[in-house]
Amino acid sequence: MKNSLGRWLVPVIGGLAFVFLLVPIAYVFVFSFNDAGRTNLTWRGFTWDNWRNPCGAPEVCSALGNSLQIGATATLIAVVLGTAIAIGLVRYRFKFNATANMLIFLPLATPEVVLGASLLAQFLNVGAELGKGTIIIAHTVFCISFVVVTVKARVASLDPKLEEAAADLYASPMQAFWRVTFPLLLPGIVAAGLLSFAISFDDFIITNFNSGNVDTFPKFIYVAATRGIPAQANVIGSAMFIVALLIVIGGQVLAHRRRKMLAAR
Amino acid sequence: MSVQAAADKTPAPDKRRGGSERGSGELKEERRRGRMGYWLILPGFLFLLLFFVLPVFSLLATSLYAKPPGADIGQFVPALEFNNYVRMLGSYWPELLRSFGFALIATAAALAIGYPMAYLIAVRLRHHALLRGILLVLIIAPFFTSFILRTQAWKQILADEGPVVSVLRTFALLPDDGRLTATAFAVVCGLTYNFLPFMALPIYANLERLDIRLIEAGNDLYASGFTTFRTVTLPLSMPGVIAGTLLTFIPAAGDYINAALLGNNRDTTMIGQVVDSRFFRVVDYPGASALSFVLMLAILALVFIYVRRFGTKELL
Amino acid sequence: MTQAPLQTENASAVGEESGADLVLGAITKRFGDFVAVEDLDLTIPAGKFFALLGPSGCGKTTTLRMVAGLEQPTSGTISIGGKDISRSGAHQRPVNTVFQNYALFPHMSVLDNVSFGLRRRKVRDARAQAEAALELVELSHLAARRPAQLSGGQQQRVALARAIVNHPAVLLLDEPLGALDMKLRRQMQVELKKIQTEVGLTFVHVTHDQEEAMTMADTVAVMNAGKVEQMGAPRELYELPRTVFVANFLGKSNLVAGDIVEDRGDAVVVNANGNRLAVLKERSTVQQGKALIGIRPEKLRMMWPQDAPADAANVLHGTVLDTSFTGVSTDYLVEVPGIGTVGVFSQNHGQQLAQPGDGVVLNWDTEHAFGLDGAEDAQYGAPEVDD
Numbered sequence A: 001m002k003n004s005l006g007r008w009l010v011p012v013i014g015g016l017a018f019v020f021l022l023v024p025i026a027y028v029f030v031f032s033f034n035d036a037g038r039t040n041l042t043w044r045g046f047t048w049d050n051w052r053n054p055c056g057a058p059e060v061c062s063a064l065g066n067s068l069q070i071g072a073t074a075t076l077i078a079v080v081l082g083t084a085i086a087i088g089l090v091r092y093r094f095k096f097n098a099t100a101n102m103l104i105f106l107p108l109a110t111p112e113v114v115l116g117a118s119l120l121a122q123f124l125n126v127g128a129e130l131g132k133g134t135i136i137i138a139h140t141v142f143c144i145s146f147v148v149v150t151v152k153a154r155v156a157s158l159d160p161k162l163e164e165a166a167a168d169l170y171a172s173p174m175q176a177f178w179r180v181t182f183p184l185l186l187p188g189i190v191a192a193g194l195l196s197f198a199i200s201f202d203d204f205i206i207t208n209f210n211s212g213n214v215d216t217f218p219k220f221i222y223v224a225a226t227r228g229i230p231a232q233a234n235v236i237g238s239a240m241f242i243v244a245l246l247i248v249i250g251g252q253v254l255a256h257r258r259r260k261m262l263a264a265r
Numbered sequence B: 001m002s003v004q005a006a007a008d009k010t011p012a013p014d015k016r017r018g019g020s021e022r023g024s025g026e027l028k029e030e031r032r033r034g035r036m037g038y039w040l041i042l043p044g045f046l047f048l049l050l051f052f053v054l055p056v057f058s059l060l061a062t063s064l065y066a067k068p069p070g071a072d073i074g075q076f077v078p079a080l081e082f083n084n085y086v087r088m089l090g091s092y093w094p095e096l097l098r099s100f101g102f103a104l105i106a107t108a109a110a111l112a113i114g115y116p117m118a119y120l121i122a123v124r125l126r127h128h129a130l131l132r133g134i135l136l137v138l139i140i141a142p143f144f145t146s147f148i149l150r151t152q153a154w155k156q157i158l159a160d161e162g163p164v165v166s167v168l169r170t171f172a173l174l175p176d177d178g179r180l181t182a183t184a185f186a187v188v189c190g191l192t193y194n195f196l197p198f199m200a201l202p203i204y205a206n207l208e209r210l211d212i213r214l215i216e217a218g219n220d221l222y223a224s225g226f227t228t229f230r231t232v233t234l235p236l237s238m239p240g241v242i243a244g245t246l247l248t249f250i251p252a253a254g255d256y257i258n259a260a261l262l263g264n265n266r267d268t269t270m271i272g273q274v275v276d277s278r279f280f281r282v283v284d285y286p287g288a289s290a291l292s293f294v295l296m297l298a299i300l301a302l303v304f305i306y307v308r309r310f311g312t313k314e315l316l
Numbered sequence C: 001m002t003q004a005p006l007q008t009e010n011a012s013a014v015g016e017e018s019g020a021d022l023v024l025g026a027i028t029k030r031f032g033d034f035v036a037v038e039d040l041d042l043t044i045p046a047g048k049f050f051a052l053l054g055p056s057g058c059g060k061t062t063t064l065r066m067v068a069g070l071e072q073p074t075s076g077t078i079s080i081g082g083k084d085i086s087r088s089g090a091h092q093r094p095v096n097t098v099f100q101n102y103a104l105f106p107h108m109s110v111l112d113n114v115s116f117g118l119r120r121r122k123v124r125d126a127r128a129q130a131e132a133a134l135e136l137v138e139l140s141h142l143a144a145r146r147p148a149q150l151s152g153g154q155q156q157r158v159a160l161a162r163a164i165v166n167h168p169a170v171l172l173l174d175e176p177l178g179a180l181d182m183k184l185r186r187q188m189q190v191e192l193k194k195i196q197t198e199v200g201l202t203f204v205h206v207t208h209d210q211e212e213a214m215t216m217a218d219t220v221a222v223m224n225a226g227k228v229e230q231m232g233a234p235r236e237l238y239e240l241p242r243t244v245f246v247a248n249f250l251g252k253s254n255l256v257a258g259d260i261v262e263d264r265g266d267a268v269v270v271n272a273n274g275n276r277l278a279v280l281k282e283r284s285t286v287q288q289g290k291a292l293i294g295i296r297p298e299k300l301r302m303m304w305p306q307d308a309p310a311d312a313a314n315v316l317h318g319t320v321l322d323t324s325f326t327g328v329s330t331d332y333l334v335e336v337p338g339i340g341t342v343g344v345f346s347q348n349h350g351q352q353l354a355q356p357g358d359g360v361v362l363n364w365d366t367e368h369a370f371g372l373d374g375a376e377d378a379q380y381g382a383p384e385v386d387d
Helices: A003-031 A058-091 A097-108 A112-126 A132-156 A160-168 A173-202 A205-210 A217-225 A231-264 B002-009 B024-030 B035-063 B083-124 B129-145 B147-157 B163-170 B184-208 B212-222 B225-236 B238-254 B257-262 B271-280 B285-310 C060-068 C110-120 C126-136 C152-164 C182-199 C210-216 C234-239 C244-249
Strands: C022-031 C034-044 C049-053 C075-080 C095-098 C170-174 C202-207 C219-224 C227-232 C254-263 C267-272 C275-280 C290-295 C301-303 C315-325 C329-336 C340-347 C359-363 C370-373
Touching: A003 A231, A003 B083, A003 B129, A003 B147, A003 B184, A058 A097, A058 A132, A058 A173, A058 A217, A058 A231, A058 B035, A097 A132, A097 B035, A097 B238, A112 A132, A112 A205, A112 B035, A112 B238, A112 B271, A112 B285, A132 A173, A132 A205, A132 B035, A160 A173, A160 C095, A173 A231, A173 B129, A205 A217, A205 B271, A217 A231, A217 B147, A231 B129, A231 B147, B035 B285, B083 B129, B083 B184, B083 B238, B083 B271, B083 B285, B129 B147, B129 B184, B147 B184, B147 B257, B184 B238, B184 B257, B212 B225, B225 B238, B238 B271, B238 B285, B257 B271, B271 B285, C022 C060, C034 C060, C034 C227, C049 C060, C049 C210, C060 C095, C060 C170, C060 C202, C095 C152, C110 C126, C110 C152, C126 C152, C126 C182, C152 C182, C182 C210, C202 C210, C210 C234, C219 C234, C219 C244, C227 C234, C227 C244, C244 C254, C244 C370, C254 C275, C254 C340, C267 C290, C275 C290, C315 C340, C329 C359
Parallel strands: C049 C202, C049 C219, C095 C170, C170 C202
Antiparallel strands: C022 C034, C022 C075, C219 C227, C254 C267, C254 C290, C267 C275, C290 C370, C301 C359, C315 C329, C315 C359, C329 C340
């Protein structure tokens, strides 16, 4: 039967793809236990030391702190601005609709190198001092676009009648937004925020152009790569991966339980 | 672009069942007019205007700056020095072409891997909500390990003294002096690896909304899984595929981390590396800006041709 | 569980206005070049079940949305109990709507849906009142469910409870039964009517289904192209339509064109291709010139030629074209030379049935005919053939 080929081909390729995706992470995880010393290139024996003392290489932790702070701030700004744009673009008509959509699309169609270089050119021209602020601005630019496209899909699938029903039931525009629109958009907003944070946290190129001498986690690793990455970086990388996984899977499990509970009633 | 395109194209279950009785004239005003809309988009657009549009013009301006005779390093004056473009293109057209070539191959490879991945989660596991959620998270979670750390890991896995090379040499799949790192192959693999989530996610978002009954109807009518895929599933998921290929190709073409970590200094240099070194090592701001601008224009041109050819206006 | 009896609950701010007339004064609504509603004057008396009936795009939904405050009229005023509400927002009007496809909040339980309006107005015993409303629609046992877990009919009732719990001065229903299947629709028609009588609110019901409008409403306004064609009790509209549109849209009508040739005092006689048809003057909108004589299919008597009355008025000779037997009755299509096809609806009381090709005679009582302006297109408002 012809069908059988496709039947196992998809799971096999899909499964291998996941292996491909996760192999380096497994490597990073394993080498976080390496008794490495200065260069974490070859296996020198098992130790808990790196995990017991993740800030043993102090620059790692301060870089991580910067990354978290920048990611959170950029995500917050992008989510607020982007959600407003998404609602505006879907629900209202503008004379310059095409231009507006283009302005959202362009940052996604611009390679990071160009985005980073153009902001740097701008900051140099106005004489701005490079640092956390400039990194946050740079990250927010591309995060907004990701938020807009993600939330827009959610807004488009939201029946405008629901807001009308709220207004009809004595909800002021503000109440209608916070009690009806916002809760219904929330899954999309959370997804957009998660994506924004992930991309910001992982960004190197744009950061590298606009960071001055502030270190972020990826930048620290890149710079360290030439003289050897401390095993503490592996600890942080693994821990972040696990934390992200636990948070989201925890949420999934809770949602799953609730669905089951509702279905059982 | 990405998720949006996916959402708009696929036929969602008809919510307006039995509700077709509103007149055409009464439907016209689905989208409101009004000042509220402007207030919603204004702050975000001001931000983008200030920190995206303006900088691009800054980049354009900088790309035309000239270096006055006898000036210090990093000192330039506003000018219309079009020679910057000639100079840069004359020296670096091979890197530019190579970047597009690498990005193209990586995009094709990511599509070949990412599509089955998305299909597996969105269609095959449609009724396993929990497993689906977990696999979906696994696509995004690697971002948190940092892609430089992961690329560095690949470098060590594929290193000359690493496990893969020695296995391949043992089975004579690789000549004794053959290597995996510091090759064009390694760079393309790295690009494929790093941008795979950007391919898989939009396709997933699209396939997730695909009505499975369409596939069943296709199987019923054509009786062959592959024919159904080719004639039903793939065309319906095209918006996702287009979004995914764009989100992979664009950053891949501008990337330089993979080339820097997995390539060599001879035949794997990508344009991003040149821009970076012009900016920070040579301190040739006009040259670096000119190259960036060329890269941006070239990508935009390719994107528009591509979208015109295959796409829908929802992409924009 | 404590339950506030819903019918007597009259203390809320909004409830006070129950029992007030809804008056639309010269309402016009334009969307660009398109005129959805044109210079509409309408008074809907308090406590009535009022239906706005018309085809798609006739402006009935737009009218409803203007009353609800979801659309602003281009010009004109809307007032309830003498108070002009034209400029107040949807959330400030003592009006509630049962939306087409219900628009229930998917993220809230049924009870939260129903108490939403009460809580926005900070009513003290919101929960008890919401429970009472659910009791009224017989859904108390589903209060904790989410809307997605309910059937279409149940969702419909939640939407109704969510609206009436607020005791609005006017309750608007936008094609409320459109998404239900035939059987459930019948059942809900009866139930809606019952609930309206119980709570005594003014219901304004928008529908394109003439049977639905006639079953439930005390007064029906037939709308077409942004205007009210005719308004009245269902029976009045049916028995004595005043325009071709109403005659065709509300049930079926045979319309025969001719010229008025004789005045008999209380009636006029029309010559339709040699056939003399009489119509009472008080049942005709025209007294001279061209006229359309209308007669409902069930008012026609069909007989064999030998049984035809000698009296020459209101008699048509024809040939049966087609028959369809439905059990309680038979629908005939009869070809009358010089006039066209005439529909006849004949109740089954055991008589011998005519077959296609049989010659027959049609006859009716003068007081069942109605006269319309002959300048109009006799097909206007009739459903499409394949409908």
